[in-house]
Amino acid sequence: MGGVFNVNHFNYLLLGAAWTFGLSVLAMIAGGMVGFIVALSRISPVAPVRWLAIAYVQLVQGTPLLILMFLAYFGLTVAGFDVPAIVAATLAMTIYISAYIGEIWRGCIQSVPRPQWESAECLALTKMQRMRLVILPQALKIATPPTVGFMVQVVKNTSLASVVGLVELVRAGQLVNNSLIAPLTVYTIIASLYFTLCFPLSWWSRKLEYRLSVRRAQVET
Amino acid sequence: MSALVRMHNVDKSYGKVRILHGVSFQVNKGQVVAIIGKSGSGKSTILRCMNRLETIDSGEIEVCGHLLNSPKVNLNALRRDVGIVFQSFNLFPHLTVAENISLAPRIAKNKSKEEALKITQTVLQRVDLLEKSNAYPEQLSGGQQQRVAIARSLAMEPQVMLFDEVTSALDPYLTGEVLSVMEQLALGGMTMILVTHEMAFARKVADQVVFMHEGRVWETGSSEILNCPQTHELKQFVGSEL
Amino acid sequence: MTYKFEFADVIVRLPLFLDGVWLTCQLAVIATLLGFIIGTLCAIGRRGSNVGLARACGFYVEITRNTPLLVQMLIVYFGLASIGLKIPAYLAAIAALVINVGAYTCEIMRAGMDSIHPGQIEAAECLALTRAQVYWHVILRPAAERVYPALTSQFVLLMLASSIASQISVEELTAVANRVQSETYRSFETYAIAALMYLFLSYVMRLGFWIFGQMVFTRRRKVGTPM
Numbered sequence: 001m002g003g004v005f006n007v008n009h010f011n012y013l014l015l016g017a018a019w020t021f022g023l024s025v026l027a028m029i030a031g032g033m034v035g036f037i038v039a040l041s042r043i044s045p046v047a048p049v050r051w052l053a054i055a056y057v058q059l060v061q062g063t064p065l066l067i068l069m070f071l072a073y074f075g076l077t078v079a080g081f082d083v084p085a086i087v088a089a090t091l092a093m094t095i096y097i098s099a100y101i102g103e104i105w106r107g108c109i110q111s112v113p114r115p116q117w118e119s120a121e122c123l124a125l126t127k128m129q130r131m132r133l134v135i136l137p138q139a140l141k142i143a144t145p146p147t148v149g150f151m152v153q154v155v156k157n158t159s160l161a162s163v164v165g166l167v168e169l170v171r172a173g174q175l176v177n178n179s180l181i182a183p184l185t186v187y188t189i190i191a192s193l194y195f196t197l198c199f200p201l202s203w204w205s206r207k208l209e210y211r212l213s214v215r216r217a218q219v220e221t
Numbered sequence: 222m223s224a225l226v227r228m229h230n231v232d233k234s235y236g237k238v239r240i241l242h243g244v245s246f247q248v249n250k251g252q253v254v255a256i257i258g259k260s261g262s263g264k265s266t267i268l269r270c271m272n273r274l275e276t277i278d279s280g281e282i283e284v285c286g287h288l289l290n291s292p293k294v295n296l297n298a299l300r301r302d303v304g305i306v307f308q309s310f311n312l313f314p315h316l317t318v319a320e321n322i323s324l325a326p327r328i329a330k331n332k333s334k335e336e337a338l339k340i341t342q343t344v345l346q347r348v349d350l351l352e353k354s355n356a357y358p359e360q361l362s363g364g365q366q367q368r369v370a371i372a373r374s375l376a377m378e379p380q381v382m383l384f385d386e387v388t389s390a391l392d393p394y395l396t397g398e399v400l401s402v403m404e405q406l407a408l409g410g411m412t413m414i415l416v417t418h419e420m421a422f423a424r425k426v427a428d429q430v431v432f433m434h435e436g437r438v439w440e441t442g443s444s445e446i447l448n449c450p451q452t453h454e455l456k457q458f459v460g461s462e463l
Numbered sequence: 464m465t466y467k468f469e470f471a472d473v474i475v476r477l478p479l480f481l482d483g484v485w486l487t488c489q490l491a492v493i494a495t496l497l498g499f500i501i502g503t504l505c506a507i508g509r510r511g512s513n514v515g516l517a518r519a520c521g522f523y524v525e526i527t528r529n530t531p532l533l534v535q536m537l538i539v540y541f542g543l544a545s546i547g548l549k550i551p552a553y554l555a556a557i558a559a560l561v562i563n564v565g566a567y568t569c570e571i572m573r574a575g576m577d578s579i580h581p582g583q584i585e586a587a588e589c590l591a592l593t594r595a596q597v598y599w600h601v602i603l604r605p606a607a608e609r610v611y612p613a614l615t616s617q618f619v620l621l622m623l624a625s626s627i628a629s630q631i632s633v634e635e636l637t638a639v640a641n642r643v644q645s646e647t648y649r650s651f652e653t654y655a656i657a658a659l660m661y662l663f664l665s666y667v668m669r670l671g672f673w674i675f676g677q678m679v680f681t682r683r684r685k686v687g688t689p690m
Binding site for chain 3: 059065066067071074152156159162170177181184187190194195198202
């Protein structure tokens with residue numbers, strides 16, 4: 001027991017950080033795909049589809065991610081699937097992300113200025129073409145800053161995957177701490193590693209936000 | 222005749238740009254002074270210097286006994302003696318008319334609730350808006366909001382009142398109600414300094430007119446100078462304002 | 464699928480769940496109040512003229528917002544204990560939650576305060592109000608009213624995030640669910656019920672905030688327009 005924090009420990013943490021990064025990317029892609037469907041469903045003219053999407057978002061947004069993790073982990077087990085922790089964690093995070101990013105993207109689609117919707121209609125394009133060629137490209141621009149900002153939340157939320165056994169950064173830290181018994185050192189280093197992953201994203205999101213508001217001001221004058 | 226506002230050789234620059242050159246004039250108690258000029262002539266700046274919203278680089282300004290260029294000037298005491306009404310009213314949107322007016326007397330002058338209420342009713346009566354006591358600013362017209370702003374300044378019982386182009390943001394048919402309130406104030410003996418574009422009002426009410434041009438006091442005198450301008454620039458200005 | 468849903472074992476343990484809910488509520492309410500105060504003070508500090516204070520607040524906000532709450536809780540509970548500062552888990556959880564939500568509240572309130580028209584601040588100063596009086600009467604209330612929806616969402620998220628306190632052995636709702644699950648082996652039913660309870664709590668919280676807003680923001684109640 002005890003000992004000094006050395007390079008081996010740090011490498012082990014870096015391995016955990018790699019899993020954090022991997023889970024973040026995986027969850028973001030999967031969650032993004034489902035989230036896109038959620039966003040479109042939320043503004044669907046078909047009422048039952050809309051209600052279903054609203055119910056889904058309300059349900060997921062009213063549940064802590066930790067509970068979703070447990071539900072995914074135990075849910076898969078009782079359904080007969082013996083899966084590694086990464087699958088359960090990805091499933092939980094996909095559901096979580098899809099609800100939040102779906103709402104963010106819905107807001108961005110709806111904030112494309114009214115004149116754009118109208119002029120697209122007047123160009124005799126079909127509904128699909130209107131969305132694909134006029135609305136979505138503009139929504140994409142508006143959506144970029146909050147999406148990048150949300151990715152920071154995703155990276156931080158992967159820490160909860162430690163609870164279902166995935167050896168990402170926090171779990172790696174707990175294991176290192178078990179042998180070193182130096183929680184302040186270990187967890188502070190872990191916080192620093194998270195900061196290194198997250199801060200560039202936060203900074204980038206702010207920069208995008210600023211650029212977008214400048215461009216918007218130029219267009220409006 | 223005591224001078225409430227005394228300005229001597231005031232200079233001010235924003236970076237490399239000179240805004241005010243050697244501005245000097247004096248305002249006596251009970252006088253109404255109209256400061257006129259083109260935009261960029263420095264008229265709003267010199268007004269804002271009088272209650273220390275802007276500082277000066279050199280020269281002296283004395284207002285109601287306060288020496289404004291001294292580092293020890295008591296801003297709070299100064300602002301109790303000098304009231305200001307802004308072009309964009311600047312009423313507090315989350316408070317009713319009565320609350321807007323009674324706020325400062327209650328918390329800056331420590332008046333009791335009853336005293337503040339009496340003051341509020343008195344000033345609202347003076348601007349003829351007593352019935353709008355419980356309305357919120359957004360429910361009032363521009364002219365009504367500006368009259369409330371005047372009442373709000375009056376409630377602090379200032380010795381001097383500054384008016385910074387107070388009718389410029391109003392639709393033409395609303396300026397009349399504000400100007401008539403200001404005329405009443407003048408007749409009541411309030412010392413007023415106004416930056417204005419309303420030439421007819423200046424002619425009628427002002428005791429002294431100060432014409433600013435390129436940051437200098439270009440011409441000054443009684444309101445007669447508007448009828449018989451001496452300098453070429455004032456001639457041009459009055460001609461263009463007709 | 465051979466799993467049969469049986470809620471009976473779990474329903475029988477409902478009082479335990481309610482104990483957990485009670486603790487979750489305590490964590491949420493205390494952290495919301497303290498977090499709002501700290502966040503608002505931080506926002507005022509960031510806007511102030513003291514450069515050192517502004518930068519310190521900035522560091523606090525950036526570090527907190529770019530590290531996970533779980534790690535923050537582990538540092539406050541285990542980390543501080545290892546250097547002699549032994550805090551009970553309950554207080555450690557509250558401290559971590561307050562630090563966390565304080566940073567987010569700071570940014571929200573800062574945006575609200577920045578949106579106050581500078582003309583009003585000028586007008587207030589010209590009415591002989593001191594800086595502190597200007598903040599209290601002219602800046603804080605309208606700012607809070609403007610960002611009230613964002614604040615509400617933030618505090619609901621805080622309540623949901625209190626589930627992480629289960630990891631430092633605070634017996635709130637999630638910890639209770641874990642315990643019940645390990646006793647009854649009815650994992651899906653247990654967590655489903657816990658999820659529904661959290662959902663219910665989030666609705667109650669939103670309703671509570673709405674009522675509070677209607678009481679405090681009298682202008683909105685009487686006039687009906689947004690700030």
